[in-house]
Amino acid sequence: MRIIVTGGTGFLGSNLCKRLINDNHKVICIDNNYTGTLENVKELLNSQNFHFIEHDITNPIDIKEKVDQIYNFACPASPVHYQGKAAIMTTKTCVFGAINMLELAKKHNAVILQASTSEVYGEPQVHPQVESYRGNVNPIGIRSCYDEGKRCAESLFFDYYREEGIDIKVVRIFNTYGTNMDPNDGRVVSNYISQALMGEDLTVYGNGLQTRSFCYVDDLIEVIVRMMNSPKDFVGPVNIGNPHEFTVKELAQIVISKIDKSLKIVYKELPLDDPTQRKPDISLAKAKLKWEPKIQLDEGLDKTISYFRTRIGKNIK
Ligand code: UDP
Secondary structure (H helix, E strand, O other): OOEEEEEOHHHHHHHHHHHHOOOOEEEEEEEEOOOOHHHHHHHHOOOOOOOEEEEEOOOOOOOOOOOOOEEEOOOOOHHHHHHHHHHHHHHHHHHHHHHHHHEEEEEEEEEEEEEEEEHHOOOOOOOOOOOOOOOOOOOOOOHHHHHHHHHHHHHHHHHHHHOOOOOOOEEEEOOOOOOOOOOOOHHHHHHHHHHOOOOOOOEOOOOOOOOOOOEHHHHHHHHHHHHHHHOOOOOOEEEEEEEEEEHHHHHHHHHHHHHHOOOOOOEOOOOOOOOOOOOEHHHHHHHHHHOOOOOOOOHHHHHHHHHHHHOOOOOOO
16 A cells, blocks of 8 residues: 655654555655654665655645555644644644644545544543543643644544544553654653653652553554554544553662662652643444554663664663
8 A cells, every 4th residue: 555654754743654555555755854854764765666746735735646644743742842832833733733734635535544642631520531521621721732632633524524424543642752852852760761861860740640541652552553454434533542551759769770870859840731640542443443452661662772772872771
């Protein structure tokens, strides 16, 4: 098949491109490299099946060759990236990007999968989060560019499904970590590992008792591909993630124990609207996609730490 991956040089997109090339597909990777980097796909650049187009999906794009599937992954995803100066751009990427890619799917009669997010649940009052929960999002807060942008994208996907008959798939991705994460990405796993490898204290925001559930990237890519190729009548939204829940303080202690036991935790201010707890209910993914994560935090962190050691390079522990 010929498959488009938007956000293809980012963390998840580049892992997805690798998987699709390994599965012998032709991949068109579209990215404006705002948070992604060609470094993430450097081993694919020589492949005849891999084609990179530098493009911002807030603008329409025409692809002449027949496209079979579109994975829409383009969007800054780290709170540090999407807040502040990139907020308007983030909403535009979510909303205009979704429209442009849905129009492209319509033109090619392609199946299109949207990378949605656990952020659609905001500060959840239902725990663990089930797909039927409608969420508790602050519509005017500093995270809303991402939360509401992704909610609007879901809305657009379902309207194109109902009004235009487009084949859609929507996955809600919970916290994910692993190879090709940018060490300076600002998210918790990358921050802790980079800090520990550099011999710095680990920054825990707030009291560190807020929870997240961390999925290793290989598990996530597997279920994304399964979802894309699932029966036409299963459109989602479906939660995907690892339901093992940890406080961010526990995560810091685990990283310290793996890298350097002499390191300490320093407490920093909790960002505004930072969700208190998050854990996916993955019953739907288990039932419909016959999937559950295989790689638990201990093993996934070891893999990620060795990746970061090579990526950050010298002067590390
Ligand atoms: N966090 C932290 N220290 C850091 C980075 C993040 O304690 O150096 C916390 C953050 O406040 C949040 C959790 O870790 O409660 C996850 O943050 P991240 O940015 O990774 O993703 P989010 O789930 O908030 O989108």
